[in-house]
Amino acid sequence: QVQLVESGGGLVQPGGSLTLSCEASVSIGDISLMGWYRQAPGKQRELVAFISSSNEPHYGNSMKGRFTISRDNAKSTTYLRINNLEPEDTAVYYCHLVDTRAMAYWGQGTQLTVSS
Numbered sequence: 001q002v003q004l005v006e007s008g009g010g011l012v013q014p015g016g017s018l019t020l021s022c023e024a025s026v027s028i029g030d031i032s033l034m035g036w037y038r039q040a041p042g043k044q045r046e047l048v049a050f051i052s053s054s055n056e057p058h059y060g061n062s063m064k065g066r067f068t069i070s071r072d073n074a075k076s077t078t079y080l081r082i083n084n085l086e087p088e089d090t091a092v093y094y095c096h097l098v099d100t101r102a103m104a105y106w107g108q109g110t111q112l113t114v115s116s
Helices: none
Strands: 004-007 010-012 018-024 031-039 046-052 057-059 067-072 077-082 091-099 104-106 110-114
Touching: 004 091, 018 031, 018 091, 018 110, 031 067, 031 077, 046 067, 046 077, 057 067
Parallel strands: 010 110
Antiparallel strands: 004 018, 018 077, 031 046, 031 091, 046 057, 067 077, 091 104, 091 110
16 A cells, blocks of 8 residues: 655745655655645635646646646656745645556645734
8 A cells, every 4th residue: 555645834924935845655656747736715626737647747737837846856856836925835745656557546635824
């Protein structure tokens, strides 16, 4: 069973920056994709970004520009950097992984609140 451990959420002021981390309990060779989704109150879960096994990033609609996804293969960890945070970024951010058998896994989620 793959486990995903997220960290880095919290309360941030508008205009600030934040990096979320997600560490997987499997080796990088067993991972096809790692990425992030978010779900704001009363809204559907939406794709933020994912990164492929060849380190190619992909971003969801309206997510380009302020969001940067990266991964550390040695640590089986993916990072999501968010710059110039806006109140509309307030959401629970979920780590998502698809392994080489096409099995999908979710993290527990980490809360990000953008407020002054």
